[in-house]
Every structure is written in C-alpha cells, then in structure tokens.
Amino acid sequence: MPPFFLLLLFASSLIHGHAQSLPETQGFISMLITQNGLDFVKDLLVRKAISSIVSLHLPNIEKGTKIPFLGNVYLMLSDITIYQIDVASSVVKPGESGISIVASGVSCNLSMNWYYDYSTWIGPVKVSDQGLAHVQVEGMEVELSLGLENQEGSLDLKLKNCDSSVKDISIKLDGGASWLYQGVIDAFEGNIGSAVENAITKKLGKGISKLDSYLKSLPKEVPVDDHSSLNVTIINDVLLSESSVGFETNGLFIQRNDSVHIPNLLHKNSKLPILCTNSSKMLAITLDEAVFNSASALYYDAKFMHWIVDQIPDQSLLNTAGWRFIIPQLYKKYPNHRMNLNISLSSPPVVEISNQKAGVHVFADLTIDVLEENEVIPVACISLMIQASGLVKINGNNLVGTIRLDDFGMSLKWSNIGNLRMFLIQPAMWTIIETVFLPYANSHLSKGLPLPIIHGFTLQDAEIILSTSKVGVCSDVSFAESNKHFLQFIM
Numbered sequence: 496m497p498p499f500f501l502l503l504l505f506a507s508s509l510i511h512g513h514a515q516s517l518p519e520t521q522g523f524i525s526m527l528i529t530q531n532g533l534d535f536v537k538d539l540l541v542r543k544a545i546s547s548i549v550s551l552h553l554p555n556i557e558k559g560t561k562i563p564f565l566g567n568v569y570l571m572l573s574d575i576t577i578y579q580i581d582v583a584s585s586v587v588k589p590g591e592s593g594i595s596i597v598a599s600g601v602s603c604n605l606s607m608n609w610y611y612d613y614s615t616w617i618g619p620v621k622v623s624d625q626g627l628a629h630v631q632v633e634g635m636e637v638e639l640s641l642g643l644e645n646q647e648g649s650l651d652l653k654l655k656n657c658d659s660s661v662k663d664i665s666i667k668l669d670g671g672a673s674w675l676y677q678g679v680i681d682a683f684e685g686n687i688g689s690a691v692e693n694a695i696t697k698k699l700g701k702g703i704s705k706l707d708s709y710l711k712s713l714p715k716e717v718p719v720d721d722h723s724s725l726n727v728t729i730i731n732d733v734l735l736s737e738s739s740v741g742f743e744t745n746g747l748f749i750q751r752n753d754s755v756h757i758p759n760l761l762h763k764n765s766k767l768p769i770l771c772t773n774s775s776k777m778l779a780i781t782l783d784e785a786v787f788n789s790a791s792a793l794y795y796d797a798k799f800m801h802w803i804v805d806q807i808p809d810q811s812l813l814n815t816a817g818w819r820f821i822i823p824q825l826y827k828k829y830p831n832h833r834m835n836l837n838i839s840l841s842s843p844p845v846v847e848i849s850n851q852k853a854g855v856h857v858f859a860d861l862t863i864d865v866l867e868e869n870e871v872i873p874v875a876c877i878s879l880m881i882q883a884s885g886l887v888k889i890n891g892n893n894l895v896g897t898i899r900l901d902d903f904g905m906s907l908k909w910s911n912i913g914n915l916r917m918f919l920i921q922p923a924m925w926t927i928i929e930t931v932f933l934p935y936a937n938s939h940l941s942k943g944l945p946l947p948i949i950h951g952f953t954l955q956d957a958e959i960i961l962s963t964s965k966v967g968v969c970s971d972v973s974f975a976e977s978n979k980h981f982l983q984f985i986m
C-alpha cells in the first residue's frame with residue numbers, strides 16, 4: 496500500500512528571471528495528482544503489496560505452557576506461511592502532514608505445523624505429536640502514514656507510521672488431542688496476531704523504503720534528443736491538499752551533459768493552476784510557455800536554426816529563371832543560374848500561449864544565393880516575420896504539435912541587385928514558407944516533448960487546455976502490468 500506519486504516525475508527549472516530576490520524558484524512544469532489519480536496508484540500498490548505478502552513466511556513461535564493434568568507442555572508452531580490475503584477496502588487520503596493509506600477488512604489465511612512434547616508423570620517417557628493447522632485472521636486494519644517532501648530536487652518518501660491491528664483469529668487444527676486445541680488458542684492467539692501484524696508492517700516498511708529509493712533514483716534529466724534534456728529537478732515544497740498532491744519541477748530544456756547557459760526568461764508570475772474541465776481526470780500537468788522558449792533558446796544557440804535549402808517541391812524557385820518576372824534584374828545578371836536559399840533565424844522563436852491559441856513568432860533572414868561554378872554569391876537578403884499558431888496534442892506520453900501559418904511580413908534587408916518589388920516576391924515567399932519552412936518545423940514538432948511520466952504509465956484520454964502562458968494536460972493514466980519495470984523496484 497505504498498505511495499502513489501510515482502507518476503510524477505521530474506523536471507526542473509532554473510531560471511528565476513531577473514529574480515527580484517524572490518526566494519522561491521519558479522517551476523515551469525508542474526503536476527497535480529488528483530484524488531482519482533491517487534486512487535489509481537493506491538490500487539496498483541495494494542495489489543502489489545498483496546502479491547508480495549502471499550507466501551510470506553513468519554518466524555516460528557514456541558512456548559512452554561501449563562496444561563491441566565498434563566503439566567508443562569512445550570509447543571511450537573513452525574513453517575508459518577500466509578497463503579492468502581484479501582483487502583475488503585482501502586482508502587488513500589492526502590493531507591497537510593502527508594498521505595495516509597488505510598486498508599480495512601483485511602483477512603488472511605495461514606498454514607503452519609504444530610508440534611508438542613511433554614514428559615509423562617511416570618518415568619522419563621516423552622510424549623510428542625505433530626500436525627497441521629490453519630489459521631484465519633479477520634478484520635485486520637492496516638494504516639500507513641507517509642511523508643512526502645522535496646529533498647534536494649528528488650522526492651523523499653518516508654514511512655512515518657505503520658499500524659496494524661488484528662480483530663479476530665480462528666484456529667483449526669488437523670489432528671492432535673482435544674486438549675491441544677484450547678491449549679494452542681490460549682497460548683498462541685496473541686502471538687499469531689502480533690506475528691502477522693509485525694510481518695505485514697515490516698514488509699510494508701521495506702516496500703516504502705524501496706519505493707523511496709526508486710523515487711530518488713529517478714534521473715533529474717529526461718532526454719529529449721541527442722542534444723537536449725528536460726531538467727526535471729523537483730523544486731519548492733510538495734503541495735499536499737485534501738484532495739491532491741502537487742509538485743513543481745524546473746521543467747526547462749538543458750543541453751545534454753554539458754550544462755549550458757539558459758538565457759534569462761522573463762517570467763510573468765502567474766501561478767494559477769490549470770483548471771481541468773473534467774475534474775475526474777487523474778492527473779494535470781502544466782507547462783509554462785517558458786519551457787518551450789527554453790527549448791527554442793537552446794536549439795537556437797546550438798545553431799540548429801540555420802539551414803541551406805537546395806531541394807524544394809517547386810524546383811523552379813531554385814533557378815534564376817523561375818524569378819525572371821519577379822526579380823528581372825537577378826535573371827539578367829545571372830541567367831539560368833542555380834540558386835540556394837539560406838534561411839537563418841535571427842533570434843530564437845518566441846512561443847506565446849493564450850487561452851485562444853499557442854502561437855509562435857519567428858524572425859528569419861532569407862538570403863538568396865546564386866551558385867556560379869564553385870562560388871556561392873549572396874545577392875539579397877529578406878527579413879521575414881512569421882506568425883504561426885500551433886495545434887497541441889498528446890501522442891503516447893509526448894506533447895506534440897503542428898503549426899500553421901497565420902500571417903507573415905517581410906522587408907528587404909540588403910540587396911546587391913538593386914531594389915526588389917516586395918509585392919511581387921510575396922507569393923514566392925509564401926510558397927517557400929508553406930512548402931519548406933513549415934514542413935521542416937512540423938517534422939521536428941511531431942517528435943514532441945516527452946512529458947515526465949514514470950516508465951510503465953501511459954497517458955489516456957488526455958485533454959489539452961490552453962490558458963494564459965500555460966498549456967495544461969488533463970489526463971487519466973493506464974499502467975501496463977506487463978511492464979514490470981516500475982513494480983520490480985518495490986517490495
């Protein structure tokens with residue numbers, strides 16, 4: 496019956512903007528696990544706890560006891576094994592001081608061997624016997640109190656208390672003398688009860704500490720591609736309310752294994768959580784637009800936003816002949832020359848999210864190069880301001896997107912071939928943006944951003960909600976039992 500929060504993971508953030516001595520660090524990806532999400536994980540963990548308790552061996556119990564007419568009898572129960580356990584109901588409740596899980600109506604069946612011996616009154620003759628016994632333990636309640644905190648960027652899960660209490664025990668012996676039955680009950684009832692309580696609390700304690708190690712072993716970076724990772728370091732306090740558990744992670748892109756400077760992202764301190772329209776979803780993940788802007792800055796710095804276009808669907812645009820009527824002086828100076836287009840973003844694309852749309856502003860310079868023998872001759876450069884809007888979706892556990900052109904503007908930056916008539920060039924630019932730039936951007940966006948979800952869990956029926964400067968993902972999760980990766984770590 497251990498913990499749930501596993502779903503969450505990590506991400507982190509570092510930018511404090513120009514932190515005006517704000518003590519709190521801003522988290523750019525946050526996660527909220529709702530009561531339904533906690534129930535889901537609790538059920539998973541209760542099932543796991545049950546299967547780990549079945550076939551649990553308890554230590555032998557032995558005892559000397561006085562039986563009327565027989566005198567001192569030595570009794571021993573050995574090979575005590577829990578072979579079945581049922582949990583009638585279980586509840587998980589987050590609260591300010593932690594998370595409590597109560598399992599009630601727990602019953603279990605044990606099998607064991609009994610053995611006794613005693614000396615007779617007459618002479619040194621020893622009498623002994625042995626057989627099997629079945630014990631049913633009923634109406635047990637198990638209660639765990641867990642603490643969950645941020646410890647240096649990882650989740651720290653502590654078992655603060657574990658109580659279990661047995662209400663009723665019934666013992667059935669196979670064979671044995673009639674005095675034995677009452678004798679065993681009198682002598683061992685309490686011991687069996689507390690042996691079961693001890694074994695279960697010990698097992699759960701171990702399970703919790705394994706789960707804690709698992710949480711601490713989760714990497715603080717989630718790889719996105721060869722060049723970048725998402726920093727999923729947990730920041731600030733874990734937010735425990737009466738019906739949810741929340742975390743914040745840094746959430747910004749960082750260069751793989753080479754800590755790169757991330758430019759300061761000015762941050763509007765809007766801390767309002769995303770409101771899911773469907774409150775029964777298990778999980779809400781909120782990503783600040785700063786996450787996307789950190790990716791944009793990182794790829795820009797890594798010089799990924801510069802490329803030479805020498806293949807396009809309309810190949811006529813890569814020969815001066817195709818520009819004959821658009822830029823006559825180009826054709827005149829370089830008749831029937833092949834061309835390249837050198838597209839280079841002049842600043843990182845800026846992502847802006849409102850409750851209407853996810854938008855991106857791109858500033859690019861498009862240099863027209865003429866190819867002459869082995870020479871590349873730049874002839875003119877046009878600055879483009881592209882406004883696109885995105886459709887955000889979930890694919891597996893990735894946030895993916897596609898963008899389409901909303902608007903664009905252009906101006907001549909420089910020219911070696913005299914003035915250009917921009918209104919004539921505009922349709923050609925539109926074609927280039929639609930057939931070269933957008934497909935290129937979309938092929939990257941379709942790979943998407945992996946959301947920090949623990950291995951084995953998959954988002955299900957996710958819904959995307961846009962709000963001012965944030966993207967919210969409200970989702971259920973499913974768990975692949977066949978994917979043992981997660982559960983093998985606990986218990």
Ligand SMILES: *[C@@H]1O[C@H](CO)[C@@H](O)[C@H](O)[C@H]1NC(C)=O
Pocket residue numbers: 507508509510520726727728729730745749754755
């Ligand atoms: C990741 O985020 C944490 C917390 O904000 C920060 O301390 C750490 O420096 C970040 N890591 C990198 C590589 O930027």
Ligand SMILES: *[C@@H]1O[C@H](CO)[C@@H](O)[C@H](O)[C@H]1NC(C)=O
Pocket residue numbers: 579602603604631632633
């Ligand atoms: C285990 O105990 C339950 C009662 O708690 C009883 O109904 C059930 O038959 C027992 N199962 C076995 C296999 O003995």
Ligand SMILES: *[C@@H]1O[C@H](CO)[C@@H](O)[C@H](O)[C@H]1NC(C)=O
Pocket residue numbers: 751752753
């Ligand atoms: C980064 O990691 C890759 C693969 O793990 C490795 O090949 C490369 O050498 C590392 N670079 C640095 C600077 O550590």
Ligand SMILES: *[C@@H]1O[C@H](CO)[C@@H](O)[C@H](O)[C@H]1NC(C)=O
Pocket residue numbers: 773774775776956971
């Ligand atoms: C809300 O989500 C739950 C669980 O995903 C689903 O069963 C239910 O149909 C949804 N309700 C609405 C109104 O979409």
Ligand SMILES: *[C@@H]1O[C@H](CO)[C@@H](O)[C@H](O)[C@H]1NC(C)=O
Pocket residue numbers: 803837838839860862
């Ligand atoms: C492409 O254009 C940029 C300026 O817009 C320039 O810095 C870069 O050198 C050009 N690249 C090539 C290969 O010509």
